[in-house]
Amino acid sequence: MTQKECIKAVIFDWAGTIIDYGCFAPMHAFIQTFEETGVPITIREARMPMGLLKWDHIQAILQMERVKDRWIAKFGKEPVKEDVDRLYVRFEVILMESLNMYTDPIPRALETVKQLRDAGIAIGSTTGYTSDMMKVIVPEAKRKGYTPDFMIASDEAKAGRPYPYMIFQNLIELGIYPPRAVIKVGDTVSDIHEGRNAGVWTVAVILGSSELGLTQREVESMHADELAVRMNETRRTFEQAGADYIIGSIDQLPIVIEELERSGLERGLR
Template sequence: MVGRKIEAVIFDWAGTVVDYGCFAPVQAFLKAFEKKGITVELEEVRRPMGLLKRDHIKTMLGYARINQLWLERYGHEPDDADIDELYIYFEELLMESLQKFTNPIPGVVELVEKLRQKGMKIGSTTGYTKSMMEVVAYHAKRKGYAPDFMIASDELKAGRPYPYMIFRNLTELDVFPPSAVIKVGDTVSDMQEGKNAGVWSVAVMKGSSELGLTEAEVASLPETVLQARLEQVYQKFKEAGADFIIESIDQLPQVIEDLEHHRDGVVQ
């Protein structure tokens, strides 16, 4: 029996279609906390990746280790004013360097062209704000990537893991039902967003924030070490409810073929 035709693919941005490894926000988060005298770890920065950036900071401040450091330094729980101050630092730092992290991930431009040739619409969601996306989208378009519709996390009542950005995509792209749509992302919050919206959720490992490696590092790591790292990422995505987990973005057409022929499963 032939499955439902996939009508649209909604991509995340950093770590999925641009900025291999999702490095643009990482240094900005690290430096923002440093300005407040708090040293955070890389894993703590990457764990909430994909959320609206103010929510990301609030989540980090809720981690036991960071919260304890804050209490020791300031003598009180971090409040909204503290979150706002950290966010201002973060945004300033990110905007200074964001343009440098807008190169399309290898294979993305060609993939999107193939999807469009098959009649699919291209949407997008992001943890970035509208002002951040003005920079990213402008430079990405000049380098060959532009979705049919884009929405930023601060343009709606709530960002991920809420499904509102995906719902706006479905409306603007005029696509229904959700089962005719795939959400592709590189973070746990991407998968949660997709599941909450009722669309198919596809996780990409190479180039992802969850893997957190540059393209050169992926190419140079011993195969056994790389596979061990990929297995860890795979388990995170599986626990997050990903419908499909692919090693790289160029495997997405196989997922689409499987879905359109009712072959559910995980591609790796």
């Protein structure tokens, strides 16, 4: 191990990390899907499994005790795989109808990506979206200034998050080794689990995240004390998930990279 070791790649999540401040596109679709079944869910229930493959996300919601109890009361039996399949089909239709409306870059995300590229760092990506969903998002994001060096959708790997396969494919395609020279950046607990399972560094972002669940306008208009409370709650969630670093906003990422490189990528090495 030498001090010359440096971060070679950063693998970003998409919604809630680089685009779609607050990760609202899937949240609205999940809520509408369950509303139509007669088993409405809360915003919190819609967001808790965020970052998973969307089919898995629906399954996770159905396994929540409150939701399952209401489902049984409504339909007289526990939800099964066929119910997940049916809900997913409807969810996908709802999401695809509005997905292109949620592709604006999060403030300072593009500038941060440029700073990393200028430093010779490769930009990878993983997502809970499927390849069909990404066909809508990628052209819009490109038009607005963002294109990673490599991207992979959740249905293009052996399994989505929290499994590490999308990250592994990034490392293969980008030609990056070892894993300790890589950072996974995301806005959900499943992002952190994905990164930890891949053996890379993990950085959680609070502002703009699904976990915080606020619009940019809400953040800007909220009283500073209340915002601090909300951000600290989100920070604790990421701490419990095992994030190596937690940053307030995406533009603080270069500071984390400087600290890691100063320590020779060794501090806190798992």
